[in-house]
Every structure is written in structure tokens, then in C-alpha cells.
Amino acid sequence: MINASEQLCSKCSKANATSICIGCKQIFCPEDSISHRQDLSNEFDAVINKHDLLHQQFEKQDNDATTHPIMDKVNQWEKETIAKIKQEAHKAHYELQQLFTRCNEELGQKLRRITKELCTAKDKQDYLETHLCKWLDALEALQNELTTPSDFKVHIKAMSINVTLMPIEKFDRVCGDIRLEQNELAVVHGAMNSHAEVRGACLYLHGIHHIKIKIEKMLKDHWMFFGIISSTAEMDEKSYLTQSAYGWA
Template sequence: MKSVFKREICTTCLKLSEAFICRGCQQPFCARHVNRHQEKITKDMNSLVTKCDRLRDDSKSEKFAQQLLSNIDRWEKESIEKIRLAAQTARTDLRPWIERTKNELEIPFQKMMDELQTRRKLQDYTEIDLKRWSSQLAEFNEKLKQRPVIEYLDYDDTQAIHLIRIIDRSSFNSSCSTNFTYSFSERSLNNSEESPTLERETFGEIFGAINLSENDHVATYSGPWIGDASVCGTNTYSTGVHHIRFRITEKFYNAPFFGISAASQPMIEHMSASPSTNGWSNFDFPVVSGIEERVGKDRIIRAGDTVALTLDCDRRQIFLRHIRTNRLSQLPIDIRICPFPWKLLIILRRRGDCVRLLGGSVGLTTAEVVSILPDHLKSR
């Protein structure tokens, strides 16, 4: 810090004295405070160097590539293990049929054929024998039609092997930005490709009458005819953009609540009224800080529908996407009331209501979310 000597009021203590004028900020400092100012400049310089060093380390492609390769290797091993277990289960299930077929079809059929060939050579048969052999042959044909087939399951997402791919984020925004249009409280979603990751969400802590099944991927209301029961996810979310899909397996009248609450919020009887709760009771019925707000009258969520909940932690907002109608709704989150980390929250309301968690993935980056928002929302 090069300075010149002059009588001025010190910027720090506001006293008139012989002062040094900083050539950088052009502010006067007395002899007592000029050293502190120099120390601050030095500290700021060191901080800048530290940030540069950190960015240099983060920008090393080898380190980042190694992390991605490690994730790919882990996905490959998990997928191979799933295939191995499924194949072994199929082989085990097939063995009883092989034994049963041998005892009920192959041996009796060979016995009939031996008798038929012998009687044919001897020309020792009548219409009664032909009728009996024809009847036996028809019976064997029916048993043959009952042999097992391989069924390819495309509805059990908890056991599915999700394909992965690498997306270059620098070229993604230009192709994604034309896929969205916006109206007052919802967007019409034309195209959105989901990018599965290895992190999977499951249901965890519950409050009320909810049964969990299928490796904690299915939540079913099991209480009285009507009432609230809540279940939260096992993951917590503080950074990034996370994409979680659900299927409403059964719904009597009101749709399940889909949303979030603060992870620090204990599970209570009426979670929908908790100040840290944000989400949707139905598509046009958002819940903001525990208060339901009606922005329309559409109850579009039906049994069998699939919805996707997006948690944009970086911009402090959440989205609900309704797949069948291609509609998207957005809620800003007040982190003073709903602080990080967040947790997934589902509320079921009627007996038999059932939600299947199809899995979680990082489907959008912050830059991608910004690119699809209208200009008047980007400043939020």
C-alpha cells in the first residue's frame, strides 16, 4: 500500500492528525490505524490467493474425472449384482417346473409313445385305443402350453437398473431453454429428460397410521377412514437440485401432500400446519409455511398418476411436476422459517391411500433451472 503523508481526519477514528493517504482506496489513516488498514489489505490478498488455490484444485480434471469414474464403477457393480441375483432367483424358480415336467409330462409321454409304437408294429389296436391315445396327447399338449415364460418387469422401479449417461452442462442450457412455457402459477412442460443418479431416496420416519413396504418405497395409509398420517424421507437436502418421482397407486378423494419440511422439525400430528411445511395438497392447492393457499380449482391428481418433486436448494424453491398433464408449479421457500437441511414430506389422508416412491435423481442443475424460468422470476 503506497501512501502519501498529509494532515487529514482518520477514516477509522475520525480524529484530525497527521495521516497517510492510501493510494488504493484514497482514504486517510492516522499512524495508529494505517497498520491495521495494511493488515486488512494483506488479509484480503491472502484470502484471494486461497480462493484461487481452491479453484485451481477444483478445476483439475483428473480429480473430478476420478470421482465420476468411481461412481460409474459403483453403478456397474450394483447393476451386475442385481442382474446376478435376478438370474439366480429365476433359475431357482425354474427348477421345480423342470422336475414337475419330467414327472408329469416327459415320462408319461414316453410311456405312451412306447406303447403306441409297439401296438402299431403288432397291428394290435382298435378305435378305443386310438381315442385313448388322442385324449392323452391332447392332455400332454395342454400341459405343454402351461410352461413358464420370462417376464420382463417394467413397473417395479425399486428393482430397476437405471441407465446412466454423462451430460455436458455447458451445452445443455441452449437445448433445454425452449422446452418450457409459463403462466401465472404453473408451467406447461413440453420436454424434460430425467437423469438418474446413484443416490436413492426411501421413506423413513412416520407419524400416524402408515405402513411401509417393498424396501420402504411404498407408503400406505392404514388408519381410520379419514385422518392425516405423515412420512418423511431418509435423505436431507442442503445444496444442489434434486428430482424425486412418485406414483399415486391408490387415492380415495384428496390427493396426498407432496412437499418438504425442515429436517430439524420433529414429526407431529398435523404436519401440514407446521410453519416449516411447504408443498402441495393438490396441484392448485399449494401449502406455504403451513398455510394452504388456493390458486385455482383443479384437482388433477388421480390414482395412477406420476408426479415429480424438484428441490432446488441453491435458489431456495421447489417444483411439482404433473406428468400426465405436463404442468409444473413452483414455490419459493423462506429459509428463515424452513431452514436447511430439508427433508421430503408426504401426507396421506384416507384409508387405502398409497404412494410409491419411484426414486430420486439429480435431474436439473441450478443453471438449468434458471434457464427455464421467466425473467421476472430469475431475481427471486
């Protein structure tokens, strides 16, 4: 019969249990106490092995991040992003080329017009200092447009780029007693009491366009005509009577 004061071994159930494990709170006999300690030692070795494996994996990953699984997602994102950027860049190149072609055509028209005026003036020997100043200013303006065009605007966002043409309207050709000032942004009528014409530099084919014009001074009983006219129409002091002219006074 087992004495009530005797403790049973938690492993073999013998009545000679003498050791208590303060970790698991179990009671063991001397033989199983040694065995239990050996089991703890084996479990500790397993923890050490797991630690060593994790440490090796950590060092390998730290030295070579390309082996990390998430790097595949980053690489895929990189490929897709580069493809989108190349697509947007190709689109921007095409649009920019189209705009350059259009602007060069307009510059060519302006240059051919000046060439015609110079040839006519040379053949007829019909030119004054005012004509020379006007031609020099026009050539200087064309030179600036050719070397440093200010009409282009580029909008760059995270994944897109847009190239647009921002036309800067200025006064261009004149006919009659009229002159251009302030870098072709202002028009001044001379002292002669006669009609005169001035046209803008930009050409418009379709759409809605907003142009601001400020009248700083106009004599009493005088009037102005604002309108549109075909670009092929000849300059004339009374161009408002031209068939293609349309506007209001």
C-alpha cells in the first residue's frame, strides 16, 4: 500500500517521486528526473538549431535581397512601369513632332511673306527707315521663335506626360498708318485720319478661342472693327469689306 505522504512520479507513477520541475510543475522519481532533464536538453538543442537556421537565412537574405519572394513583385512592377513610361514617352515624341511640324509650317509662311516683301521692295527700290525697322523686328521675332519656342508646354505626372501647344497671340502684319509696340503686343494708330489694318500672328482653323483686347484710347467719332478673315486675303486698309471678313464694330 502507498503511503499518503508519498508522491507519485508524473512519468512512471512510482511512489518514490522526489524531484519537482519548477518549469512544468511536475514531480519525478530520481530516474525520470534525469530523463526529463535530458528531454529538456534535447528540446533546447532543437531551439538552438532553429535559431542557427534562421540566422543563416537572415544573413543570406540581408546580403542578397534579390532572393526575397517580394522582390518578384517589385520586378514585375518595374517591368510594367517601364512599359507604361515608354508608351507615354512614345506618345509624347509623336505629339511633339506634330507640333514642331505645325509650328515650322507657320514660321515658314511668315518667313516667305517677309521674303516676298523684301524682294518687292528691292525691285521697286521702295523702302524707308521705318520699313527696315519693321523687317528687322519681324526677323528678330522669327529668330526667337525658331531658337527658343515658348509656345510648347509639357505637363509631367507620375505615369504620364502631355505636350500641348500654348499659342501666344501677338500682332503681326500691319497695313496703313499703324505701328506695333511693346514686343508686338500693342498697336498704335498714327496721326493720319485714315483706315488701317492689323492682324494677329496665330492662325485658327476651328474651335473656340479666347483673346483679350484692351482699348486704352480711342478718339471721339472713331470706330474699330474686330473680326476674322481668311489668311489668304491680301492686306488692305479696308479689309473689313473683304468677303471673308466677319466680325463686329
